[in-house]
Amino acid sequence: xxxxxxxxxxxxxxxxxxxxxxxxxxxxxxxxxxxxxxxxxxxxxxxxxxxxxxxxxxxxxxxxxxxxxxxxxxxxxxxxxxxxxxxxxxxxxxxxxxxxxxxxxxxxxxxxxxxxxxxxxxxxxxxxxxxxxxxxxxxxxxxxxxxxxxxxxxxxxxxxxxxxxxxxxxxxxxxxxxxxxxxxxxxxxxxxxxxxxxxxxxxxxxxxxxx
Amino acid sequence: xxxxxxxxxxxxxxxxxxxxxxxxxxxxxxxxxxxxxxxxxxxxxxxxxxxxxxxxxxxxxxxxxxxxxxxxxxxxxxxxxxxxxxxxxxxxxxxxxxxxxxxxxxxxxxxxxxxxxxxxxxxxxxxxxxxxxxxxxxxxxxxxxxxxxxxxxxxxxxxxxxxxxxxxxxxxxxxxxxxxxxxxxxxxxxxxxxxxxxxxxxxxxxxxxxx
Amino acid sequence: xxxxxxxxxxxxxxxxxxxxxxxxxxxxxxxxxxxxxxxxxxxxxxxxxxxxxxxxxxxxxxxxxxxxxxxxxxxxxxxxxxxxxxxxxxxxxxxxxxxxxxxxxxxxxxxxxxxxxxxxxxxxxxxxxxxxxxxxxxxxxxxxxxxxxxxxxxxxxxxxxxxxxxxxxxxxxxxxxxxxxxxxxxxxxxxxxxxxxxxxxxxxxxxxxxx
Numbered sequence: 310x311x312x313x314x315x316x317x318x319x320x321x322x323x324x325x326x327x328x329x330x331x332x333x334x335x336x337x338x339x340x341x342x343x344x345x346x347x348x349x350x351x352x353x354x355x356x357x358x359x360x361x362x363x364x365x366x367x368x369x370x371x372x373x374x375x376x377x378x379x380x381x382x383x384x385x386x387x388x389x390x391x392x393x394x395x396x397x398x399x400x401x402x403x404x405x406x407x408x409x410x411x412x413x414x415x416x417x418x419x420x421x422x423x424x425x426x427x428x429x430x431x432x433x434x435x436x437x438x439x440x441x442x443x444x445x446x447x448x449x450x451x452x453x454x455x456x457x458x459x460x461x462x463x464x465x466x467x468x469x470x471x472x473x474x475x476x477x478x479x480x481x482x483x484x485x486x487x488x489x490x491x492x493x494x495x496x497x498x499x500x501x502x503x504x505x506x507x508x509x510x511x512x513x514x515x516x517x518x519x520x
Numbered sequence: 521x522x523x524x525x526x527x528x529x530x531x532x533x534x535x536x537x538x539x540x541x542x543x544x545x546x547x548x549x550x551x552x553x554x555x556x557x558x559x560x561x562x563x564x565x566x567x568x569x570x571x572x573x574x575x576x577x578x579x580x581x582x583x584x585x586x587x588x589x590x591x592x593x594x595x596x597x598x599x600x601x602x603x604x605x606x607x608x609x610x611x612x613x614x615x616x617x618x619x620x621x622x623x624x625x626x627x628x629x630x631x632x633x634x635x636x637x638x639x640x641x642x643x644x645x646x647x648x649x650x651x652x653x654x655x656x657x658x659x660x661x662x663x664x665x666x667x668x669x670x671x672x673x674x675x676x677x678x679x680x681x682x683x684x685x686x687x688x689x690x691x692x693x694x695x696x697x698x699x700x701x702x703x704x705x706x707x708x709x710x711x712x713x714x715x716x717x718x719x720x721x722x723x724x725x726x727x728x729x730x731x
Numbered sequence: 732x733x734x735x736x737x738x739x740x741x742x743x744x745x746x747x748x749x750x751x752x753x754x755x756x757x758x759x760x761x762x763x764x765x766x767x768x769x770x771x772x773x774x775x776x777x778x779x780x781x782x783x784x785x786x787x788x789x790x791x792x793x794x795x796x797x798x799x800x801x802x803x804x805x806x807x808x809x810x811x812x813x814x815x816x817x818x819x820x821x822x823x824x825x826x827x828x829x830x831x832x833x834x835x836x837x838x839x840x841x842x843x844x845x846x847x848x849x850x851x852x853x854x855x856x857x858x859x860x861x862x863x864x865x866x867x868x869x870x871x872x873x874x875x876x877x878x879x880x881x882x883x884x885x886x887x888x889x890x891x892x893x894x895x896x897x898x899x900x901x902x903x904x905x906x907x908x909x910x911x912x913x914x915x916x917x918x919x920x921x922x923x924x925x926x927x928x929x930x931x932x933x934x935x936x937x938x939x940x941x942x
Contacts, residue, residue: 364575364580365580366580367580429586432581432591450661450662455663458556459553466556510554513602514605
């Protein structure tokens with residue numbers, strides 16, 4: 310494994326860890342879960358998006374599920390949340406930042422893998438976003454909440470931007486590590502700007518609701 | 521593509537459009553979703569049933585998901601809901617009718633595809649109904665509702681009738697376009713009668729509940 | 732089919748029946764479901780865990796879904812719940828016991844099947860538990876509850892113990908019918924002790940929550 314691959318693996322595992330930690334903390338905050346719940350929901354947050362993508366593109370068993378390193382890192386992040394819990398609350402800044410790293414990474418690798426399995430461009434963009442946001446969506450459903458990603462914040466949109474860059478670059482044959490990094494950094498930046506300035510995706514025009 | 525195939529494709533896309541429009545309107549009515557939520561829930565309502573069926577029969581990637589025309593029509597229906605919203609409320613009659621077209625079509629094509637993939641008769645009936653009602657069920661779960669199809673109305677039952685006709689006709693070797701149309705028309709009629717007279721599937725005998 | 736196989740099939744169908752009956756009764760108690768809902772939720776409770784496992788290990792169409800005997804037994808259990816309902820309430824002792832038989836059986840056969848499909852040891856343990864508890868989890872999501880298995884009781888833990896025994900024994904080449912029975916009996920015993928003494932899995936340390 311050369312330096313580039315080691316770096317990619319490290320970033321991917323970092324994202325997995327951050328998703329599990331953040332997912333387990335969210336689950337503990339919104340539902341009265343026990344250790345099985347914390348572990349399950351942390352792991353599902355971290356790996357659920359990739360698992361759904363792999364089911365849809367028929368790459369089974371799912372890649373991260375089969376690789377013990379991802380399972381171990383996801384379980385570790387969940388257990389840290391279980392034992393430290395609220396004491397991590399003053400670290401939410403860094404945790405949100407690591408979560409954005411995961412979002413960016415998963416969007417890029419998700420879109421890229423979908424293309425490699427022969428899916429079309431629109432499908433690859435969607436699957437990039439599914440990889441990035443699918444795990445948190447499953448966690449929210451299991452803790453009886455309307456998934457955050459469907460309601461507020463800029464969470465799916467940066468993932469869709471990154472996945473679109475990957476797909477366009479691949480279509481025009483100039484995709485490579487530099488473009489992947491550009492896409493990931495842009496996703497990260499949009500996500501962090503959204504967190505900082507509390508931006509949301511557009512809601513339906515108000516005159517069209519209720520009644 | 522001959523006229524028959526064009527007609528089938530047109531009906532199938534009509535159903536997809538109606539499911540997406542209706543699904544997105546329902547999502548906007550019951551949850552505080554943003555544009556990502558409206559698009560996601562509209563597309564899931566339209567294509568979720570077929571995707572679940574294709575996962576279970578191992579026909580991956582799922583057919584409608586791979587075909588950009590279905591994605592485009594589903595996204596279009598969702599966006600119309602997003603921008604017009606309440607102003608469509610006086611069109612709920614025609615929208616319900618188009619939705620019943622989708623229900624009928626998906627039940628027939630779903631059962632038929634399951635048989636073509638070698639599933640048994642009971643399985644094909646179930647998968648016909650799953651194709652027809654699965655997307656709306658997923659939408660309801662994502663918007664934190666007990667799925668309507670499990671609680672009230674005549675929605676699964678007409679789909680099960682149509683799927684059963686397809687399976688019986690195929691088993692006795694007289695399945696063809698005429699039978700498919702009979703099954704779809706019957707499903708459509710039962711569904712519309714249910715809507716018109718507000719009929720529901722039977723509930724458990726009351727003396728057996730609560731306590 | 733020799734006596735051993737007949738016994739295994741009988742135990743497996745017994746577990747399927749108990750899961751469907753118990754799942755349908757739970758669904759009727761917590762949600763206002765109709766006959767479609769009772770049937771759907773009973774069958775999903777009974778077969779959902781195995782279906783999720785088979786999707787993840789790429790054994791499609793799912794085994795129990797393809798075998799009409801499992802479908803028939805699951806539908807039968809659900810219909811008994813629908814028609815008898817509350818009158819079964821004085822039988823909850825035996826029903827809980829049969830449910831524990833299902834839990835034990837599904838954990839053992841689930842882990843064993845995952846290993847046979849080449850999954851690693853940690854993955855096989857997880858999939859054994861998923862087979863045992865996945866159906867009830869899906870039912871709870873569909874009836875808008877945070878799944879019980881994530882919150883309380885000893886339900887996943889006995890399944891994880893049984894699956895771990897199967898995996899360890901297989902790894903060291905002494906797995907066989909006697910070990911399978913030991914694993915199942917131990918799972919059953921831990922589950923019944925948990926029911927009897929109202930034991931729960933550990934919660935997060937209280938000082939780490941809320942705020």
